[in-house]
Amino acid sequence: MRIIGHIKQIDMFRAATESGKIHSAYIFVGQSGIGKKLFTLKVAQMLNCQETNIKRRPCGLCSQCKKIETGTHPDFITISVLEDKSWISIEQIREMIKGLQYGSVMGGYNIRVIDEAHLIKPEAANALLKILEEPPKNTVVILITPMPKSLPQTILSRSAIVYFNIFSDAEIRDELKDFNLDEDELNFVSSLAMGSLGKAIELAKDRKFIDEYKNILADFKEGKFVNKRYERNEAVEFLNMLASQVRFRQPEKLGVVLKMRDFIRRNTNIGLTLEVLRLSL
Numbered sequence: 001m002r003i004i005g006h007i008k009q010i011d012m013f014r015a016a017t018e019s020g021k022i023h024s025a026y027i028f029v030g031q032s033g034i035g036k037k038l039f040t041l042k043v044a045q046m047l048n049c050q051e052t053n054i055k056r057r058p059c060g061l062c063s064q065c066k067k068i069e070t071g072t073h074p075d076f077i078t079i080s081v082l083e084d085k086s087w088i089s090i091e092q093i094r095e096m097i098k099g100l101q102y103g104s105v106m107g108g109y110n111i112r113v114i115d116e117a118h119l120i121k122p123e124a125a126n127a128l129l130k131i132l133e134e135p136p137k138n139t140v141v142i143l144i145t146p147m148p149k150s151l152p153q154t155i156l157s158r159s160a161i162v163y164f165n166i167f168s169d170a171e172i173r174d175e176l177k178d179f180n181l182d183e184d185e186l187n188f189v190s191s192l193a194m195g196s197l198g199k200a201i202e203l204a205k206d207r208k209f210i211d212e213y214k215n216i217l218a219d220f221k222e223g224k225f226v227n228k229r230y231e232r233n234e235a236v237e238f239l240n241m242l243a244s245q246v247r248f249r250q251p252e253k254l255g256v257v258l259k260m261r262d263f264i265r266r267n268t269n270i271g272l273t274l275e276v277l278r279l280s281l
């Protein structure tokens with residue numbers, strides 16, 4: 001998979017590599033599914049790539065780039081919440097610190113990524129702070145989170161913060177080219193994804209979900225709701241989806257969709273309410 005939409009950030013890291021001004025701590029901020037994790041891999045490749053012309057980094061072909069890509073590079077390690085836990089523990093951070101104190105195995109940058117860094121336990125955050133205060137040479141710690149404010153101020157103040165923008169509709173549609181979706185389906189998926197590429201791909205893969213939605217939409221357009229074929233929660237769910245599409249394509253109609261959704265929530269007749277909505281769209 002390639003990265004799209006992060007050109008500015010990549011250029012920023014390339015410039016930092018050229019001038020040797022790499023920070024020892026970064027916080028990557030943005031909602032989930034927009035490629036932040038993948039981007040850390042590119043940063044690691046950029047820093048450790050063997051290509052001497054930095055403008056051509058990362059080459060993706062040298063042994064460093066390949067090891068990073070396949071997750072076998074000893075100096076590029078990601079820490080995340082363990083499967084049966086809900087926090088990043090102090091043990092995990094201690095082990096990470098130990099690895100950093102030994103220094104880089106391959107002689108380049110020693111990079112650690114902490115995914116979902118907002119789930120770090122307070123005592124683990126304190127331990128992390130110590131290594132950020134006095135980082136060993138060529139250490140880079142990257143914290144990934146959509147909620148930087150949930151991190152201690154002491155960590156925030158020692159880190160460079162990189163914000164990731166959400167993807168544009170055009171970028172998402174372009175990335176979904178290979179999923180064989182028709183125009184209607186593309187509109188549906190990209191409007192539901194609301195800028196999250198990960199979410200868009202997840203939806204595009206879910207044929208059953210797309211077909212169900214299309215069936216309901218077809219029934220809706222033909223006014224087949226009057227016989228109350230759908231359950232209340234199904235109707236509400238449908239209107240939530242319709243709302244996210246309308247928000248995109250006909251923002252002036254959003255109000256009426258949300259209003260009808262709230263009517264249905266409050267036990268109005270589903271068929272009649274949807275019929276009123278259909279006639280007003």
Ligand SMILES: [Zn+2]
Pocket residue numbers: 045048049050051058059060061062063064065066
């Ligand atoms: Zn390379």
